[in-house]
Amino acid sequence: MNPNNYLVLAGILFTIGAFGVLVRRNAIIVFMSVEMMLNAANLAFVAASHITGTLDGQAAAFFVMVVAAAEVVVGLAIIVVIFRTRRSASIDEASLLKY
Amino acid sequence: MISALIGLPLFGAALLLLGGRRTNAWGHYFAVAMSSSAFIVGVTQFIALLGKPAEERSIDTTLFNWISVGEFHVPFGLHLDQLSMVFVLLITGVGSLIHVYSIGYMAHDENRRRFFGYLNLFVAAMLLLVLADNYLLLYVGWEGVGLASYLLISFYQHKPSAAVAGKKAFVVNRVGDVGLSVAIMLMFVTFKDVTFSGVTAHAQHASGHSLTLIGLALLLAACGKSAQFPLQSWLLDAMEGPTPVSALIHAATMVTAGVYLIVRAHAIFDLSETARTAVVVIGAITLLLGAFIGTAKDDIKKGLAGSTMSQIGYMILAAGLGPVGYVFAIFHLLTHGMFKAGLFLGAGSVMHGMEDDVNMRNYGALRGAMKITYISFGLGFLAIIGIPPFAGFWSKDEIIHAAFSQNLVVGLATLLGAGVTAFYMTRMMAMTFFGESRWKKGVHPHESPLVMTAPMIILAIGSVFGGLALKFLGDIELWLEPVVGVAAPKDPASNAVLIPVTLTVVLLGAGYGWLKYAKTPVPALAPENVSLLTRAARADVYGDALNEAVFMRPGQYLTRALVWFDSRAVDGLVGGLSATVGGLSARLRRTQNGLVRSYALTMVGGAVLIALVLLLVRL
Numbered sequence: 038m039n040p041n042n043y044l045v046l047a048g049i050l051f052t053i054g055a056f057g058v059l060v061r062r063n064a065i066i067v068f069m070s071v072e073m074m075l076n077a078a079n080l081a082f083v084a085a086s087h088i089t090g091t092l093d094g095q096a097a098a099f100f101v102m103v104v105a106a107a108e109v110v111v112g113l114a115i116i117v118v119i120f121r122t123r124r125s126a127s128i129d130e131a132s133l134l135k136y
Numbered sequence: 137m138i139s140a141l142i143g144l145p146l147f148g149a150a151l152l153l154l155g156g157r158r159t160n161a162w163g164h165y166f167a168v169a170m171s172s173s174a175f176i177v178g179v180t181q182f183i184a185l186l187g188k189p190a191e192e193r194s195i196d197t198t199l200f201n202w203i204s205v206g207e208f209h210v211p212f213g214l215h216l217d218q219l220s221m222v223f224v225l226l227i228t229g230v231g232s233l234i235h236v237y238s239i240g241y242m243a244h245d246e247n248r249r250r251f252f253g254y255l256n257l258f259v260a261a262m263l264l265l266v267l268a269d270n271y272l273l274l275y276v277g278w279e280g281v282g283l284a285s286y287l288l289i290s291f292y293q294h295k296p297s298a299a300v301a302g303k304k305a306f307v308v309n310r311v312g313d314v315g316l317s318v319a320i321m322l323m324f325v326t327f328k329d330v331t332f333s334g335v336t337a338h339a340q341h342a343s344g345h346s347l348t349l350i351g352l353a354l355l356l357a358a359c360g361k362s363a364q365f366p367l368q369s370w371l372l373d374a375m376e377g378p379t380p381v382s383a384l385i386h387a388a389t390m391v392t393a394g395v396y397l398i399v400r401a402h403a404i405f406d407l408s409e410t411a412r413t414a415v416v417v418i419g420a421i422t423l424l425l426g427a428f429i430g431t432a433k434d435d436i437k438k439g440l441a442g443s444t445m446s447q448i449g450y451m452i453l454a455a456g457l458g459p460v461g462y463v464f465a466i467f468h469l470l471t472h473g474m475f476k477a478g479l480f481l482g483a484g485s486v487m488h489g490m491e492d493d494v495n496m497r498n499y500g501a502l503r504g505a506m507k508i509t510y511i512s513f514g515l516g517f518l519a520i521i522g523i524p525p526f527a528g529f530w531s532k533d534e535i536i537h538a539a540f541s542q543n544l545v546v547g548l549a550t551l552l553g554a555g556v557t558a559f560y561m562t563r564m565m566a567m568t569f570f571g572e573s574r575w576k577k578g579v580h581p582h583e584s585p586l587v588m589t590a591p592m593i594i595l596a597i598g599s600v601f602g603g604l605a606l607k608f609l610g611d612i613e614l615w616l617e618p619v620v621g622v623a624a625p626k627d628p629a630s631n632a633v634l635i636p637v638t639l640t641v642v643l644l645g646a647g648y649g650w651l652k653y654a655k656t657p658v659p660a661l662a663p664e665n666v667s668l669l670t671r672a673a674r675a676d677v678y679g680d681a682l683n684e685a686v687f688m689r690p691g692q693y694l695t696r697a698l699v700w701f702d703s704r705a706v707d708g709l710v711g712g713l714s715a716t717v718g719g720l721s722a723r724l725r726r727t728q729n730g731l732v733r734s735y736a737l738t739m740v741g742g743a744v745l746i747a748l749v750l751l752l753v754r755l
Contacts, residue, residue, distance in 0.1 A: 058736050067732075132730030 043084035050077035064116045064126040068109075075105045137181060138197055138214045138267060141224060144174045146260035152253030160249050164242075167252035168235045171259055175228035182221055190618055193218055196269060203272070210330060215269030219619040222466065222612075223266040223396060226473045230388045231259045233591035237481055238380040240588035241488065251291060251378065258284035262389055266396060270331040271320045274397075278316060278361065281390045282309045288385060289377040301373035308370040312360010316397075319353035322346065336403040344408060351404050351411025355418065358394030362448045365422045369679040371445055372429070375437040379484030382437055387444045387480050388473040395448065395469050398455040399462050402620055406458060415456025416542075420549040423449025425677055427556035431563065432673030434662055435494045436483045439564050440476070443520065446553060447472050453550065454535045461538045462620040463613050467606060468531035474602045475519035475527055478595030482513035485588055486568060489581040496564065497660050501573040505581035508589045510569050512596035517565050519599035521558040521642050524635075527603035536638055537631050554638055555645035562649030570654045 050073055057070030079098040086094025120126050148170030152163045159166070185193045194217035202212040216224070235255060242248045261280025268274040286309075290302025323330050326346045327338040339347065358364065363371035374386045385391070398405060398415060405412050426445030433439040451468050454461035487494060489506055503510040519526040522533065532554060540547030575581065583589065606612045662674075672678060727738075 055740060059733055059740065062733075128732045131732075135730030136725045136728045 040084055040088050043087075044081055047077045047081035047084065050074075050080065062127045062129050064119070064128045067128060068112055068116065071112075072105065072109070075101055137177060138195060138216050139199060141174050141177050141181075141228070142214075142260050142263045142267065144170045144177070145256040145263070149253050149257035149260060152249055152256065157249075163249035164235075164239050164252045167256050168232065168239065170256055171228060171232045171235045174259065174263070175225075175232045178221075178224045178228045181216060182225060185216075185218070185221055190614075193221075193618065207328060208324065210270055210272050212273060213269040213331070214267045215332065216267060217619055218615050219396075219399065219466065220266045222470060222615075224263060226470055227259060227262050227266070227389050230473055230477050230595070231255075231262075231384055233594055234380045234384040234388075234477065234481070237383075237484070237588050237591040238378075240585045241380055241484055242378065245378075247291070251288075254284055254287045254291070255380075255384070258288065258385060258390070262393075265393060269333075271316075271323060271335070272330050274400075275313075275316055275320060278357075278393065279313065281385070281393065282306065282313065282361070285309075285374070285385050285390055288381040289374045291377055291381065295376070298376040301370075301376040305370040305374050308367050309360050312357045312367055315353045315356025315360065319350050319357060322350045322353060326350065332400065335401070339403040339407055342407075347404050347408040348410045351401075351408045352414060354397055354401050354404070355411065355415055358397050358415075358452065359418060360394075361397075362391050362394030362452065363422075363445050364394065364418050364449065364452055365425055366679075368422060368425065368445055369676065369683055372438050372441045372676055375435070375441050379437065379480060379487060382441070383477045383480030383484065386441065388477040391444060391448055392451065392469045392473070395451040395455055395465050398452065399465060399620060402455075402459075402462055405456070406621075412456050412458055416453055416546055417456075419449045419451070419453025419456055420546055421449070422446070423453060423553045424549060424556070425449075427553050427560065429673050429676055430560040431556060432670050434496050436486065436496050436499075436564060436568065437480070437494055439496070439560060440479055440483060443479075443557065443560065444476060446557060447476065447520070450532065450535050450550065450553065453546065454538060457538050457542050457546075459621050460541065461535065463616050464531060464534040464538055466616060466620075467612050468528075468535055470606060470612075471519065471527035471531045471599075471602050474595055474598035475516040478512055478516040478592060478599050479520065481588070481592045481595065482509050482516060485509040485584040485592060486513075486581075488584050488588070490575070491579050493576070493579070496567040497658060497662065498574055498576055498579075499568045500571045500575070500658065501569070502581055503569040506583050508583055509592065512589075512592040513569070514565065515596040516599045517561050519603070521561050521646060522554060522638065523642070524639075525600075525604055527599050527601070530603035530607045533631075533635060533638060537634055540630065540634060541627065551638060551641055555641040558642040558645030559649040562646040563653045566650060566654035567658055571658055574658065574660050 054070045054072075054074030054077060057073065058067050061067050061070065079101050082094040082098040082101070084094075086092060086098075116126060119131055123130065148167050152159055152167060155163070181195070185195075194215065196213060196215050198211045198213040200212050201209070203210040235252070238251065238255065242251050245251065258281060261277050261284055263277070265274055265277025265281060268277055286302050286306040289305050290299045292298040320330055323335055326342050327335055329335060329338060356367075359367045371386060371391065375382055377386070405415065423446045426442045426447075426449055428442075430439050430442030430446060433442060447468070451465040451472070454465035454468065486499065486502060486506065486509060489502075489509075490499065493499075515526070519528040522529040524530075532550075536547065536550045536554065539550045666674075675681065727734075
């Protein structure tokens with residue numbers, strides 16, 4: 038099977054994720070879309086690693102997983118606090134910090 | 137010893153002005169003591185000079201080297217010679233009398249200490265002016281008396297008119313001071329020296345052109361300080377100051393500094409016919425102008441101020457006549473210093489008794505209520521109109537004689553001036569002391585206390601015997617000869633004709649004044665339907681209007697145009713630039729809308745843009 042297909046799939050997943058971040062209002066969904074983008078990147082890393090025959094991409098994928106785990110902890114905590122105070126998880130409503 | 141002359145009043149001024157309220161109780165006595173001790177020092181110096189032969193009668197001291205730059209050296213040197221000596225005696229003598237008078241005159245003023253501090257400052261500056269041995273140091277004294285004059289004119293600073301008058305005097309004097317500074321610069325360029333002795337020595341070798349320029353610049357300086365045409369307008373307003381100030385600064389001493397300057401720089405005027413002619417013309421114009429203004433003033437002090445202008449016009453005219461006149465300019469300056477100070481003090485005494493009213497139309501018949509003032513003022517009056525043997529006769533007659541010996545027109549101008557002087561002084565005398573009383577209700581004229589009348593009496597004695605003493609006892613011509621040169625001899629026969637003619641003119645003027653103001657009742661309000669000439673004289677011959685139209689208004693328009701340019705063009709450019717940046721950033725700020733998704737879109741857009749650029753560059 039042509040490894041380039043994995044790269045195409047990674048591109049499709051990244052685009053879906055980015056699209057989700059841009060159009061959805063629910064913070065949880067946006068968060069999931071971000072995760073999808075990260076994992077699309079991971080898929081691209083691993084595919085590239087397979088294509089080139091080196092382990093660099095796989096190492097990078099591990100780094101991304103660790104960072105993503107840490108980011109999930111912080112991000113979810115923020116979302117929970119926002120939900121508690123505002124009774125809503127819509128990111129458009131949390132727009133007090135502006136001009 | 138000479139530096140003590142300046143040092144004593146300077147110390148008094150410093151102590152009174154820096155000492156604050158602690159010196160309130162005794163400050164005026166201290167100021168009198170400083171001024172009188174300067175007078176005593178002056179007298180001892182005078183006696184010391186008398187003990188020497190005529191050629192050696194000068195004392196020089198150099199206190200320190202003041203300025204030394206390249207080939208320009210100015211010592212802080214003092215020079216006491218016969219000319220400075222008479223000035224020192226006049227300044228400290230009349231000055232001390234006026235200090236004493238002020239104790240009484242300013243008794244109820246809460247700022248009396250400040251007043252005496254300024255008076256001492258004036259005496260110190262004036263002494264520095266006449267004792268300096270070079271023009272640059274003279275300039276320091278010149279500015280010092282200008283400062284003291286400004287401070288004292290606007291002494292009643294709560295009155296807007298006094299504040300404005302002080303400012304006016306300062307500004308007009310500044311015009312004259314420019315003349316003096318230009319003259320000093322020209323002297324340095326021409327002679328490489330600004331000391332009196334150096335200028336006198338080098339003057340012969342300089343070109344006539346530069347001498348004329350220096351002479352005209354000096355004349356401008358004299359015009360400013362001595363209130364000569366066309367810079368005369370400040371002196372009438374200067375009467376806003378307390379009356380002792382008018383007597384000391386604006387009659388006896390400071391305003392005569394211009395005469396001193398011209399006589400001191402006689403080496404330059406001797407050699408420049410043009411500059412001398414200009415001096416004579418200015419003097420003749422001012423002597424007639426001042427007398428003319430004096431005829432129409434109802435304010436007793438302004439009448440005397442017009443008279444001062446006129447009398448200084450005589451002195452300037454005499455100084456402009458050259459060697460034939462220098463001595464008589466100084467002679468008249470000294471007699472004028474005595475009788476005019478006496479007249480001003482008399483006017484102050486009258487004001488003191490009349491609740492500070494200066495309008496002569498509210499006076500009348502005061503000779504009964506104020507006997508001492510009446511007699512001393514009357515003696516001053518006889519001196520100024522030139523009745524023999526009073527002081528003014530001797531000096532004014534000499535000037536008229538000298539003027540006729542040089543030029544008929546100038547002589548006639550001085551003769552006419554003498555007649556007009558007699559007229560306006562008789563008018564003043566008649567309106568104040570004769571006729572019927574026109575006192576306002578509640579005014580009870582009374583004689584002033586002894587502390588005020590004593591100086592008036594002494595000055596009245598000077599008005600009676602001053603001329604005789606200087607003419608016969610002291611012989612001022614002989615005394616000043618080493619400084620100003622031998623006075624050219626005049627035809628004594630012509631004087632025998634001239635004296636009766638002058639006296640006739642004087643008596644005509646006085647008689648007309650007597651008929652008009654003593655024999656006929658004086659209306660309590662100034663008549664409105666008067667001739668154009670009277671209107672002109674009341675308005676100071678439109679000097680202020682002319683200054684306003686020619687200098688003040690165009691200056692105002694210029695500054696307004698500059699302000700407009702500054703606020704519209706310069707500020708518009710700078711302000712417009714910042715407003716543009718500000719407006720743009722206000723727009724840009726709107727993109728910070730708080731919506732996370734719009735930030736995300738921006739990031740995506742940016743990332744896409746970067747990717748596109750990278751692709752394009754690679755292709």
